[in-house]
Amino acid sequence: MIQVFAFYLFAALVILSGALVIFSRNPVHSVLWLILAFFNAAGLMVLVGAEFIAMLLVIVYVGAVAVLFLFVVMMLDIDFAELRSGLTRYGLFGALIAMVLVGEMIIAEGAWSAGAIQLAQRAAPVSADMPNIEAMGALIYSRYLYVFEAAGLVLLVAMIGAIVLTHRERRDTRPQNISQQVRRRPQDAVRNTNPPVGQGVEL
Amino acid sequence: MTEWFQSTFLGYGFGWFVATTILILLIALPLMLAVAMIIYADRKIWAAMALRRGPNVVGPLGLLQSFADGLKVFLQETIIPSAANRGLFLLAPIVTFTVAQIVWAVIPFGPKMVLADINVGLLYILAASSLGVYGVIISGWASNSKYPFYSALRAAAQMVSYEVSIGFVLISVVLWADSFNLSKIVEAQQGAGILPFLNGFGFNPLLFPMAIVFLISALAETARAPFDLTEAESELVAGYQTEYSSMSFALFWLGEYANVILMCALNAILFWGGWLPPVDWAPVYAVPGILWFFGKILVFFFIFSWIKATVPRFRYDQLMRLGWKVFLPISLLWVFLVSGYLMLTRYAA
Numbered sequence: 001m002i003q004v005f006a007f008y009l010f011a012a013l014v015i016l017s018g019a020l021v022i023f024s025r026n027p028v029h030s031v032l033w034l035i036l037a038f039f040n041a042a043g044l045m046v047l048v049g050a051e052f053i054a055m056l057l058v059i060v061y062v063g064a065v066a067v068l069f070l071f072v073v074m075m076l077d078i079d080f081a082e083l084r085s086g087l088t089r090y091g092l093f094g095a096l097i098a099m100v101l102v103g104e105m106i107i108a109e110g111a112w113s114a115g116a117i118q119l120a121q122r123a124a125p126v127s128a129d130m131p132n133i134e135a136m137g138a139l140i141y142s143r144y145l146y147v148f149e150a151a152g153l154v155l156l157v158a159m160i161g162a163i164v165l166t167h168r169e170r171r172d173t174r175p176q177n178i179s180q181q182v183r184r185r186p187q188d189a190v191r192n193t194n195p196p197v198g199q200g201v202e203l
Numbered sequence: 204m205t206e207w208f209q210s211t212f213l214g215y216g217f218g219w220f221v222a223t224t225i226l227i228l229l230i231a232l233p234l235m236l237a238v239a240m241i242i243y244a245d246r247k248i249w250a251a252m253a254l255r256r257g258p259n260v261v262g263p264l265g266l267l268q269s270f271a272d273g274l275k276v277f278l279q280e281t282i283i284p285s286a287a288n289r290g291l292f293l294l295a296p297i298v299t300f301t302v303a304q305i306v307w308a309v310i311p312f313g314p315k316m317v318l319a320d321i322n323v324g325l326l327y328i329l330a331a332s333s334l335g336v337y338g339v340i341i342s343g344w345a346s347n348s349k350y351p352f353y354s355a356l357r358a359a360a361q362m363v364s365y366e367v368s369i370g371f372v373l374i375s376v377v378l379w380a381d382s383f384n385l386s387k388i389v390e391a392q393q394g395a396g397i398l399p400f401l402n403g404f405g406f407n408p409l410l411f412p413m414a415i416v417f418l419i420s421a422l423a424e425t426a427r428a429p430f431d432l433t434e435a436e437s438e439l440v441a442g443y444q445t446e447y448s449s450m451s452f453a454l455f456w457l458g459e460y461a462n463v464i465l466m467c468a469l470n471a472i473l474f475w476g477g478w479l480p481p482v483d484w485a486p487v488y489a490v491p492g493i494l495w496f497f498g499k500i501l502v503f504f505f506i507f508s509w510i511k512a513t514v515p516r517f518r519y520d521q522l523m524r525l526g527w528k529v530f531l532p533i534s535l536l537w538v539f540l541v542s543g544y545l546m547l548t549r550y551a552a
Contacts, residue, residue: 029291051321052323052326055329056326058330059330063366067333067336067359067362068363070359071356074340132322132323133322
């Protein structure tokens with residue numbers, strides 16, 4: 001009873017905040033609605049017993065991705081009227097993607113109710129007494145080890161690529177060298193002299 | 204307690220509801236009292252180190268100073284700047300305050316003394332504490348004023364940077380304890396020191412450097428001195444709190460100190476044995492675990508105040524350098540070392 005109530009609450013809020021991401025006039029508000037949508041999606045994950053995925057969703061998407069997103073959107077000076085006019089241009093394309101997604105959902109539901117999928121004979125049957133994290137770890141680091149490592153490698157390449165593309169060497173700056181500064185001693189910098197009158201010091 | 208309520212006339216569902224509500228109040232109300240007293244302690248410690256007296260007028264020894272401040276703030280008018288984004292401006296302090304409270308749901312105060320004993324407790328804390336930055340960012344943007352905005356940008360960059368190394372520190376602790384559950388992490392620390400009678404991962408030479416990295420990252424995560432660049436009063440007035448007054452200001456203040464106490468508690472739980480006494484010797488177990496836990500929190504709070512009173516503020520580029528170029532490689536290397544050590548010893552079979 002309470003699960004049903006929670007499911008409809010979370011699901012309704014996901015859809016509502018997802019719609020408000022598109023329809024709110026202010027891009028910062030859009031990002032905040034997006035965060036609410038992530039949150040409620042995490043709530044749905046908890047309801048199906050995938051607490052690890054739920055926490056990762058909050059940590060990765062809400063805690064890191066959306067922060068950077070908000071960071072960028074806050075600093076942009078956005079012309080709202082121009083943004084509105086884009087809606088008609090991209091509206092058709094968006095509707096097309098939405099239709100494809102709906103079609104896929106119908107196919108998935110059809111395949112499910114046709115009864116061809118036996119839950120106990122899945123590639124990775126779920127055992128109820130094993131915590132999420134252990135179950136995922138046991139699969140990722142044994143059966144899917146190479147795929148997992150390959151995914152990590154792809155991300156590493158993407159990261160290095162992003163750095164190479166955006167990094168530029170600036171020769172006009174003089175960054176501090178911390179270890180050099182710490183190593184510096186008074187006798188390296190200070191010299192005691194006793195110059196004769198009228199001659200001064202040679203620097 | 205939940206079982207007792209469920210066995211009375213309330214029935215299963217409603218009994219659970221009543222019991223949980225009482226437990227939440229049992230955590231949240233003392234927490235607010237603790238925040239008031241810890242603000243007083245902070246000011247007293249700071250004053251003592253600066254050879255001042257600190258608050259000493261309201262009540263005996265000034266003990267009621269925080270309550271007087273709270274009452275004063277409560278009676279003030281809430282001023283909303285006319286250029287501010289009204290809804291978000293009022294939402295921001297609520298977010299900060301709420302997030303600082305919900306994290307306490309998974310903190311174990313003693314054996315079996317925890318509101319939500321969930322498997323992913325540590326991830327829950329990481330998730331909830333990564334939300335804390337939203338209160339700051341939203342307030343900075345919604346204030347529509349330049350100093351809060353600078354502060355919000357600094358806070359966003361700072362918290363995201365230090366969360367990375369905190370994550371790796373937590374991974375090495377989790378590897379050693381073999382669980383994400385905070386109660387199990389504490390239990391795994393019994394006799395985990397270099398000498399078998401010491402309780403706590405911090406007494407283990409392999410994990411001790413991580414305890415130091417975590418302590419410093421905790422300072423940065425809660426924006427305490429020397430990392431308080433988000434509210435550096437010499438540069439940014441009061442940072443993201445500049446435009447706030449009255450209760451909306453007080454909520455920021457309460458949330459911030461609740462977060463500081465939380466980080467002290469996490470230091471105690473993750474590295475220094477939580478509710479366990481420091482030595483594994485039968486007579487000291489006579490002292491209730493919750494007292495050991497509170498004692499450890501107070502020790503860490505004293506260290507936090509001590510640092511605040513003695514260390515000058517970091518420059519922003521130095522803060523970023525410390526996070527990305529020092530702590531991140533160290534903590535990554537340590538995840539490698541810890542997992543390698545466990546691979547060769549515990550899982551050598």
